[in-house]
Amino acid sequence: MHDYNNEDDDDKKSSKSKSGKAHKDWDCPTCEANNPTDEAISDKDELRCNYCGNEFLVSFSDTGKMKFKEL
Numbered sequence: 324m325h326d327y328n329n330e331d332d333d334d335k336k337s338s339k340s341k342s343g344k345a346h347k348d349w350d351c352p353t354c355e356a357n358n359p360t361d362e363a364i365s366d367k368d369e370l371r372c373n374y375c376g377n378e379f380l381v382s383f384s385d386t387g388k389m390k391f392k393e394l
Contacts, residue, residue: 354372354375377393378394379392
């Protein structure tokens with residue numbers, strides 16, 4: 324889950340894609356459901372799918388592509 328109380332957000336890598344837009348949604352790699360978020364997704368955020376409940380640690384490639392590791 325996203326830690327909304329974390330004040331170290333400035334230290335995180337950019338969550339912007341190559342087009343410069345921040346990621347505000349993601350597709351679950353398990354069930355392929357689209358999951359919108361209230362805040363932009365940052366590197367090292369933990370995300371939980373709203374549909375299947377699986378949890379993932381997100382990271383970003385140099386090109387801005389999201390990569391998921393199941394927790």
